[in-house]
Amino acid sequence: MKRIALITSGGDAPGMNACVRSITKYCLNKGIVPVGYYDGYQGIMENRFIELGFRDVDNIVHYGGTILGTARSEEFRTNEGRLRAIENLKKNEIDALVCIGGDGTFTGANVLSSEMQIPVIGIPGTIDNDIFGTDHTIGYDTALNTVTDAVDKIRDTAGSHHRIFFVEVMGRNAGFIALNSAIASGAESVLIPEELTDIEAVARDLKEQSKGRRSSIVIVAEGDDGGGAREIMKKVTPLMQDYTLRYSILGHIQRGGSPSAFDRILATRMGAFAVEELLKGASNVMVGVRGNDLLTLPIDAAVKIEAVPDLTRLRMLHNLRTLG
Numbered sequence: 334m335k336r337i338a339l340i341t342s343g344g345d346a347p348g349m350n351a352c353v354r355s356i357t358k359y360c361l362n363k364g365i366v367p368v369g370y371y372d373g374y375q376g377i378m379e380n381r382f383i384e385l386g387f388r389d390v391d392n393i394v395h396y397g398g399t400i401l402g403t404a405r406s407e408e409f410r411t412n413e414g415r416l417r418a419i420e421n422l423k424k425n426e427i428d429a430l431v432c433i434g435g436d437g438t439f440t441g442a443n444v445l446s447s448e449m450q451i452p453v454i455g456i457p458g459t460i461d462n463d464i465f466g467t468d469h470t471i472g473y474d475t476a477l478n479t480v481t482d483a484v485d486k487i488r489d490t491a492g493s494h495h496r497i498f499f500v501e502v503m504g505r506n507a508g509f510i511a512l513n514s515a516i517a518s519g520a521e522s523v524l525i526p527e528e529l530t531d532i533e534a535v536a537r538d539l540k541e542q543s544k545g546r547r548s549s550i551v552i553v554a555e556g557d558d559g560g561g562a563r564e565i566m567k568k569v570t571p572l573m574q575d576y577t578l579r580y581s582i583l584g585h586i587q588r589g590g591s592p593s594a595f596d597r598i599l600a601t602r603m604g605a606f607a608v609e610e611l612l613k614g615a616s617n618v619m620v621g622v623r624g625n626d627l628l629t630l631p632i633d634a635a636v637k638i639e640a641v642p643d644l645t646r647l648r649m650l651h652n653l654r655t656l657g
């Protein structure tokens with residue numbers, strides 16, 4: 334293997350740079366040229382790339398975002414787009430492709446690998462943690478810490494004003510960030526897409542938990558069936574006339590910032606492991622982590638099977654409510 338291409342694709346996630354750095358340095362140490370394409374699949378279709386050297390990845394382990402850039406490419410979904418990408422990979426004598434990203438990236442990688450001879454390996458990089466087959470995706474830990482920090486701050490002002498806050502967090506259609514940030518921030522309630530939301534029950538529970546308290550926090554996953562934080566607050570308002578309600582949408586701050594030590598280590602390990610696996614002949618697999626161990630599993634499984642957060646944690650939260 335002489336030339337390994339890599340992309341970061343989909344929503345950026347803190348730790349992607351640590352992964353790019355790891356792949357680059359590992360390849361160079363093995364005498365392989367790492368070829369970084371810009372802006373995900375879009376860059377492959379447009380043949381925009383850089384042959385990465387040690388200097389290109391100096392001092393990036395602690396940066397959020399991705400030095401390669403990223404995109405959600407519509408064109409790559411078309412046969413013509415993918416044909417162009419395959420032609421460019423061949424023209425550049427690419428022997429393997431590493432795709433760092435989330436479920437959309439893996440869907441692309443899966444289709445691409447069925448249409449060409451070059452081995453493809455996926456590395457899960459998304460703040461959402463919604464990839465089957467891995468305990469953690471790169472960026473999730475950092476996002477969780479960012480959300481926890483933001484909710485702590487909201488708690489201060491909520492308490493000063495005797496308010497109930499509905500805080501909306503990201504996660505597309507998955508409740509990983511919501512559920513675990515609710516535990517970390519001591520939220521009174523959490524609404525996630527994996528559980529149907531009953532507005533009357535939410536209001537009842539909040540009234541019960543708010544007795545004699547200065548503040549209550551409800552974490553709302555952006556993909557909740559009851560709507561986002563603003564909609565949930567609107568629906569609850571008629572049932573809670575005597576309370577002061579506010580909502581806050583944390584938005585894209587959740588995607589930025591310096592990666593946590595956990596994400597830097599995970600990203601570095603996954604990057605090096607992906608190259609090692611390619612050298613051993615792996616193809617059309619993704620890298621995952623279970624406990625402390627790295628592993629590979631078919632990308633196909635990651636694409637087809639839905640990742641669900643540990644719902645026993647939701648039941649635990651129910652038993653941690655403040656009553657009376």
Ligand code: F6P
Nearest residue numbers: 344435459460461503504505588
């Ligand atoms: O996939 C990561 C994610 O941040 C989701 O949590 C969110 O729904 C989405 O991306 C936002 O996408 P965009 O970058 O298009 O705003």
